[in-house]
Every structure is written in structure tokens, then in C-alpha cells.
Amino acid sequence: MKSRIYSFLCLLLFLGSCKDQENVIDYLQIADGSFLAIEELHGNLDVPWEMQYLPSEHAIYFTQIKGKISKLDLVTNKMEEIYQVPNVYHQRTLGLLGLAIHPNFEKNPFLYICYTTKEGEDLFSELSRLEIHEGKVVNSKLLLKIDGGSGHNGSRLLFDQKGYLFWATGDVHSETHAQDSTTLNGKVLRMTADGLIPVDNPIKDSYVYAWGFRNIQGMTKTSQGKIFTSEHGDAIEDEVNWIRPLHNYGWIEIEGFHDTAEEKAIAAKSPRTEPVRSWTPVIAPSALVYYGNHLIPSWNNSLLLGTLKSQSLRILKLDSEQKEINQEEIYLKDHYGRIRAICVDTAGNIYLATSNRDWNPQSGFPKKTDDRILKIYPTKDIPKTFLSQFKETKEAVIDGKTLYNTYCASCHKEDGKGIEGNFPPLHQTEAVRNSERFLQSVFKGVNGKIEVNSVIYEGQMPAFNFLKDEEIQAITNYIRSNFGNQYSEIGLDEIKVARERHTK
Secondary structure, X not given: OHHHHHHHHHHHHHHHHHHHHHHEEEEEEOOOOOEEEEEEEEOOOOOEXXXXXXXXXXXXXXXXXXXXXXXXXXXXXXXXXXXXOOOOOOEOOEOEEEEEEOOOOOOOOEEEEEEEEEEOOEEEEEEEEEEEEOOEEXXXXXXXXXXXXXXXXXXXXXXXXXXXXEEEOOOOOOOOHHHOOOOOOOEEEEEOOOOOOOOOXXXXXXXXXXXXXXOEEEEEEOOOOOEEEEEOOOOOOEEEEEEOOOOEOOOOOOOOOOOOHHHHHHHHHOOOOOOOEEEOOXXXXXXXXXXXXXXXXXXXXXXXXXXXXXXXXXXXXEOOOOOOEEEEEEEOOOOOOOEEEEEEOOOOOEEEEEOOOOOOOOOOOOOOOOOOEEEEEEEOOOOOOOEOOEOOOOOOOOOHHHHHHHHOHHHHOOOOOOEOOOEOOOOOOHHHHXXXXXXXXXXXXXXXXXXXXXXXXXXXXXXXXXXXXXXXXXXXXXXXXXXXXXOOOXXXXXXXXXXXXXXO
16 A cells, blocks of 8 residues: 555655656756756746735736736646736836835735826826735725936835835936936835834935935845846946945945046045946846855855846845955856746745836847746756856957947947837937947937937937047948948048047
């Protein structure tokens, strides 16, 4: 009898392992030589933006940008919609964004969300608390409403170890908000779970905890309670920052490390805090989650970073004091596309959400089942084929095509066609044909509404004056001789004159 029971259990385990193998879509070998399996749990989602794991239900709650909140049961893999947020205004990066779960959900069954609304021509970012009963939202309370913008709305949410709620807000393209500690944009805000200003906040009667941010896209806390954020730079210096009260992180006057004479002079007069890590060329960092688990031992005490432009999962290994990043590993480069959200369950399994059906899909995306939620976990399988770590090269590049793909293709696309209504094309346009106008755009950037081929575009293009003259020459001439363009070459002398004219 015991033998039969044992045989039956073995059969169940074998069938279970076969089932797991059937669900695996890829294997990944990481730097220590071990293998991870990757499963697709759910597909055909509409731009998931934030995911949060709830241990008591072994489930993931997640937002989708047009206003839907859903729950994915990790036992049954069943997904159900629990709420459609009313009055969400969606356009490009605007919509339903951040999500946080009350740390004592069993006693206080609250979800916290932030999202864009529009009243007439005015945009706002709202923070609301939703009460859940029997899997449905039964009550909604608006906690805070601030200025919104056509972009740079930030909007990650996080509870710290003391139960305070943090809200990362963007500068909404303002020239002044980030450095004005009396406004609520370009900040990390701190409040109680009821949306009130804590009596021990660093500025009396103010939500402001820290300032000087452009557009925070990820926020997490470590096992030691330290808060880290990931932030989009302009054309350079994407950042990861360690957030502390009353610290000024520099934007808009300083970007990234204090490495120019002008930035050093500003920091000498008024203290600014440098990032713990920055990237140029930019990678568009998004989701940021602390990994403090031994399920994947070599990743323990790391920040897991998802990126949009470089389309990768990055493992940022922290030192023992969790003050510095001392190693970076890059995985899944360009394989699943844009990674917008990450969460980790109590066992140490990792979940990623792609963002390939948003306003700025990269070449080759979206795939058939995008957008999707993926699960990553260790496996004892020894696969014949697998993905591996991506190794960056640091060699200087003067090749026009390579530089274009590095700095320009994420918006204007590899074929130069752009995205109608979002990013203008580069095919036989006046802005490319007229070399003086073209160089002005490169050195000074573009801000506001422009018309290209009878289509209106509104937004910002950063200045690329940080590039060397030879690099600008290579990029501009690559554009002027490709994408159906046959314009004369721009010489170095003309570029030097344009730099002097437009960077005074």
C-alpha cells in the first residue's frame, strides 16, 4: 500500500514538473552559472504600469494605463478585473499609473492609486484610496490632488517600514517646480495612510520630503529601510538615487553627478545630492524593486531595475550598508521589450510586466501576446539553449548609424518614420533639409508645438550639445543621407559655429 502511495506521489511530482516545463518559454543563465526558468503567466494586457504582491492572498494587484485594476491569483493563474477607475485621462504616458497596498491589508483593506485627470484644458495628478470588500472596490476617497502635465508625472507609490506613504511626483515639464520646495511637483512626498501631513515631516506643515527630481519612474525600500528611486534624465544622466529627508537632488540646475564646473559651483553654494548610479547614454529606467531573498543567492541584496529604452532587466548589487551600487549585471536585453513593472513574492520568485503596447514601442514590438506578465525562478534543468548576460562595450563610437540608434532611434525609430502625433519623421522635412535649423534643434532641443508634414507634434526633444562635434557631425550627416534624404554633408566648421551660436 505504502509503495503504491509513494509511486502515486512520484507520478504527481513528475506530471507537475512536466507541466512546469511546458509553461517555460525561455531559460536564462546568470553570472554565477545557474539557470532561471521564465514563464508567461498572462498575456494580451493593455499596458500594465504597476504591480504589487499581496502575501495574504498570494496574488498580484496591477494597474493598466487606461484605468483598469486587476488581480492575478498566483495559485490558479486566474485574472479578474476588480475596478475601472472613473475619470482617468489617458494620452501617451498619462493615465492610471502607480499602485500601493496598505501594509496591514487584512485590517485596512486599502489600495492606493495615482492617475491623471483632465478638467477643461487643465491636467491633474490625483492620489486616491480604494477600499476593497470581497474582491471589489466599495469606496473611493481622494487624498491629494496636484498639478499634472502632458508628461513627467512620475507617480510611483511606496509604504515605508513605519507605515508612511511616499508619492514620487514629476516636474510636469516645469522650469521651476523641481527646485521650489513650496510646490508638490518634482518631489518625493510623505504622508500618513489617511493622506495627512505627518507631524515629524522635515518641513513643517508640508508633504515635501525631498526635491530636485525630473521624472521618477521607480521607487523601492530595502531591508534596512532605505528608499531608492530610478529617474529619467534628459538626454543624459538617468539616475538611481538614495532618498533622504531635506535632500535636494539637483534637477533642473544639475543633472546626474556634479562633473562640470557650472554644476560644481551650484553645489558649492547650495548643497545638492549626487546619484548613486547614472547612465549616459540614457536607458530610461522604470520599475525598481529591492531583492532581499536567497532563492536566487547571487542576486540577494540587489536592486532589480527594469528599463524602457534599453529594454533590459538590470541587477544592481548593493554594498553591505546599502549605500552604494558596486556591480551591475544586464539581462533580457531587447528580448521581451520594455519592462515597466516588477514585483517579488515572499518565496523570492520575480514577476515582470512588459510595456510594448504603449505610446512608444521599440523595433520588433509588440509581440503577439504583449503585454504580458512573466515569472522568473530558479530551475535545476540544464537547457540546451538559453539566454545569457549582456555585456556592454565602452568603446568610443563615431559611426553615424550607431550613434543615431543610441540617441535618436527610440523616438524617431530606426527607419526615421517616427510615430505620427508623438515623434516627427525625419524623411524629407524642412527641419532636416535646412542645416542651420537642424543644428539649432540638436544644440538647443525643441519645446512646444511644431508642425511637420501637416501634422502637429507637441512635446520636448532634449538638447544634444553634450555630444562632441565629431559625434554631432556623424549623426546629422547620417540622417541627411538616409530615410529618403539626399542633402549635402555638414562640415565640422559649420558645427563649431552652430555650437558657439546656440550654447551661449
